[in-house]
Amino acid sequence: MSQPIAVFTDTDDLDPEPGARLLADAGFEVRVAGSRDPDVIAAAADGAVALIVGYARVDAALLDRLPRLRIVATMSAGHDMVDTAEARRRGLWVANLPDAATEDVAVHALASALSLVRRLPQADAVVRAGGWSEEFAAAELPRRASDLTLGLVGLGRIARRFAALAAPVFGRVAAYDPHADPAGWPDGVERHDDLGALAAACDVLSPHVPLTPATRGLVDAGLLARMRPGAFLVNVSRGELVDTEALLDALGSGRLTGAALDVLPVEPPPADDPLRRHPRVQLSPHSAYLSDTSRRAYVCGPAENVVAWHRTGRPLTPVAEPDRAAAAAPATAAATAPTEGAVA
Structure with missing residues (x-):
């Protein structure tokens, strides 16, 4: 069984290391794209099953380039940067971070x-x-x-x-x-x-x-x-x-x-x-969410969503569940995605 891949897109002023450590301990290969550029993200997330997103736009064009993706976890309560309807249609989970800050x-x-x-x-x-x-x-x-x-x-x-x-x-x-x-x-x-x-x-x-x-x-x-x-x-x-x-x-x-x-x-x-x-x-520079406590939660919370999905088939705080028909279809990431409870 190949090692599942999780990718942080843009982290801006956040340090992804605590979240990356949680993912690595759960068996993931962790990559950091460090960009909102879809070309950079697509290259870094080649083969990835999980995407952890700051402000980067996750739309149909990017999803076309990430066929193995199975979950998108946002580093915020807001999830308007993700085309949730398109994600659902493709059998993906979308999870947010409702209470970090x-x-x-x-x-x-x-x-x-x-x-x-x-x-x-x-x-x-x-x-x-x-x-x-x-x-x-x-x-x-x-x-x-x-x-x-x-x-x-x-x-x-x-x-x-x-x-x-x-x-x-x-x-x-x-x-x-x-x-x-x-x-x-x-x-x-x-x-x-x-x-x-x-x-x-x-x-x-x-x-x-x-x-x-x-x-x-x-x-x-x-x-x-x-x-x-x-x-x-x-x-x-x-x-x-x-x-x-x-x-x-x-x-x-x-x-x-x-x-x-x-x-x-x-x-x-x-x-x-x-x-x-x-x-x-x-x-103020979009800083209302920042504190010494929230800074860690913003990278650990999405990682915990990905780990929960990997272990149980469901993230902790989903905002969009896979379309049943799409989720039931054969997936290229089946080798790395959990089988039990993977369908909502």
């Missing part, structure tokens, strides 16, 4: 919201320019958080943790999520059944939904126009959820007082991106 992202969202409300970047700029409290107060006063309503779009793990952290600080916390079970709605979070109504009721709006065709551009000109004058936007989810042109217009008109963005449609942003120069935009 829930606390870190929720804390980052709260810190971003409070930084906007308390005008911390502006206060810092005043002091660095030689001013003090008089100059700071003369420009625009901060707002009291307990007078404000935090609005959450989506109520998954991160949003629920954010709500719990924010509840003692903000006056009200409200949310819109048509997919959430009303019986499991968290105490202390007001429920809105209409997204526009939520926007109109909140002073800080924060989306927490996956990127799909339905959610792309969710925060658009129409939604921003519904928000209270002087409101704030916080986005730690996916850059493409926000229509950046509409955001810039809302900031320019004064409809929005500020925005804190950890994610952008293009990362890193080009030098001439107006968001980089805007005085009311607070940016």
Whole structure:
């Protein structure tokens, strides 16, 4: 029986070594492509049964070049970089990492919201320019958080943790999520059944939904126009959820007082991106997920998904299961894939 191959695609600032060690101990040959380039990935993953993915796009064209592949494990809760429908059709598993950095992202969202409300970047700029409290107060006063309503779009793990952290600080916390079970709605979070109504009721709006065709551009000109004058936007989810042109217009008109963005449609942003120069935009480099603890979890979690699949036929946290007909068909990787329980 040949040794199964697992490949890390792009790891960016993560060290794949702890995850690679878990895979090697489970009997895998481990390779690191270190790239999002499909040509580089295809060459490194020749013969691979498992692909561990950061931001690299896994589409039909790449899957055509990896006929032995049987599982794709993402290094994130989001899995929009993988064509899950195509993976299912080809008899592949797709697994994500739902809880590696829930606390870190929720804390980052709260810190971003409070930084906007308390005008911390502006206060810092005043002091660095030689001013003090008089100059700071003369420009625009901060707002009291307990007078404000935090609005959450989506109520998954991160949003629920954010709500719990924010509840003692903000006056009200409200949310819109048509997919959430009303019986499991968290105490202390007001429920809105209409997204526009939520926007109109909140002073800080924060989306927490996956990127799909339905959610792309969710925060658009129409939604921003519904928000209270002087409101704030916080986005730690996916850059493409926000229509950046509409955001810039809302900031320019004064409809929005500020925005804190950890994610952008293009990362890193080009030098001439107006968001980089805007005085009311607070940016962080897609770092909400990072901590000393999460850094290890992001490489070990996907490796554990691959090891579980190899041993039992099922990953720990699947988001897409093989199509039954495709999974039942003869597979070129049968020699290296588990036989027991391999069909969902």
